[in-house]
Amino acid sequence: MDESILGRGRASMADVAALAGVSGQTVSRVANRHPRVDATTRARVEAAMAELGYRPHRAARALRTGRSQSIGVVVATLATVGNTRMLEAVSAAASTKGYALVVVSPTDRSGLDGAFTTLRDQGVDGAIVLNEATALARGAELPRALDLVVVDSPPDERFAVVESDHAGGAHIATAHLLALGHPTVWHLGGPETSYAAAEREAGWRAALEEAGIVAPPVIRGDWSAASGHVAGLELAPRPDVSALFVANDQMALGLLRALHGEGRSVPGEVSVIGFDDVADAADYTPPLTTVRQDFDTLGQRAVEALVARIEGGPIAEPAQGEEPAVLPPLWRDVVPTRLVVRESTGPAASVAP
Template identity: 45%
Template sequence: MADVAAMAGVSSQTVSRVANNRSNVEEETRQRVLSAMRVLGYRPNAAARALVTDQFRTLGLISFGLGNFGNARTVDSITRAAQRAGYTVNMLAIESQTEQAVHEAFGQLTMQAVDGIVLIEAQILDTPALRLPSGVPVVLADGDVSHRHPMVDTDQALGARLVTRHLLDLGHETVWHVAGPEDSYAARRRAESWHATLKEAGAPIPRMLFGDWSAASGYAAGRVLAEQPGVTAVFAANDQMALGVMRAFIQAGRRIPEDVSIAGFDDLDESAYFSPPLTTVRQDFDVLAERIVSLMLDQIRGGTAPSATAPIAPHLIIRESTAAPPD
């Protein structure tokens, strides 16, 4: 630090302020110090800085499985949002949604000296008796309907309503649904909204089929649906399952969208290149992540966070996989 200060022509205190990203440094001085840091290969000592600031500038992240596109995109967006705020991320992906697994994950992350912990779609939080360990700020991405902890959520119900209503407005008598796993918060919200939208419209409510978010499970459900001539519209709870449904109908000789309309949820990067391009619901993962990190930083800095914020509205993306039903 003394070498950096000498090269930049400033005091060691100024170098410290730049290293800790403080605002009370003129921009020209900051750039001079940063240039000296690069030349000398200086790196702030995180442990020493933590002793002074009582902050490690590290967030813990617990995800219950990364096979789900939504969870993976949420992790990616949170990591980038944290980096923009000057924080790194330590992540644990765990499959078992038990109280013991959650407490063990908290223990591992707190031993790694994190300032706060984000949980992504923790279905275990629906257990009324569950209490998360105290002593570290927590923010949830989906999954705490009782609002015991600060939470940021995409409006899953709105997304499902938009796509179901779109298919009904095209003239389909009803809409079949391939739901996600029964233990998924997001899947339940989408399925409940699909059901409510059909009921409000006075449309028949077909039997719901379940998948596991994979294209293979969508294909299995699609084979069942393709055997029923009366099926003219299908809403799959994510784009991967929609892809499997599409393949099953095409193999059965059913044209998309001339004979059957198919829609998904998430708007994968590849969805615009399905054959035909897929109508779907786009979630804004970047806005979700920014709100999560903002809530976390508010708590780290000593403030309080609301138990819930307004859900983030998704958008219906209409493409060539949906059309009016056959005459």
């Protein structure tokens, strides 16, 4: 490397072009992810960028393209593991695409409209909404000039949707418990306002109906371990409760503590399945059987869908196997979930060996 470049501070596009042996226009195309650059040249330019520590000037790019290269993220709370994991995944995927994040939360006073106003003022190119599907589905006014992707929502012509297969995962979890000989499966559900909670409840109900079993009443929590503990204290004295499907791992943690405190053995007397497969699920007592969400794929798919809307290009093949295409007005991508069997589930006591 020419040592004079190091002495000038920030490397320029011309410096990259000189080191890579290409034109400035080629460097610009690589920096802006233009498809018409052959792989060998792209690799040489990217290596030169890395060696020089070159970073495209975001303000200059915005003037050229009319885009800020930033994405808004609307998230109601980071108190839940799911929201935190999703934000991490979106941040990583956006960085890979060359976009910065602007994170906002609706306030009690301004609500979702206020969050969108903040994003418009920040000049973002589009936005990803995490777990605000209820507000959106109830007819909240959406910004017409802002491309949107919503994580977890019913299909809607106003925005693209990316979601986990909540219902499918819940169905598999419930069927697993029934296959272990449990006469029924109780459900500790999430908040009634949550789309994900509603989908998980629907999957649980469907599995019971297919087995010809009338669903027990749903016990409702708020995603927190504390609400799981309260529910566990309510259910622990009931001898007819031998299997529980819990709508998330945090509530399952509180439920396990309550069952233990009340002298109910898990899985000897009660089997428990959670949902999410949080990082500590394998370290619960006992290690928790749970439904795994692929947060990394969810974040990647949400960013890909939004960038495709912003830039007008094709999106990669969706998880369900549709052909690559420019996003239509109504678009939905469902990311598979899977059951991870650990030590919190076992045969019903009456059929245990």
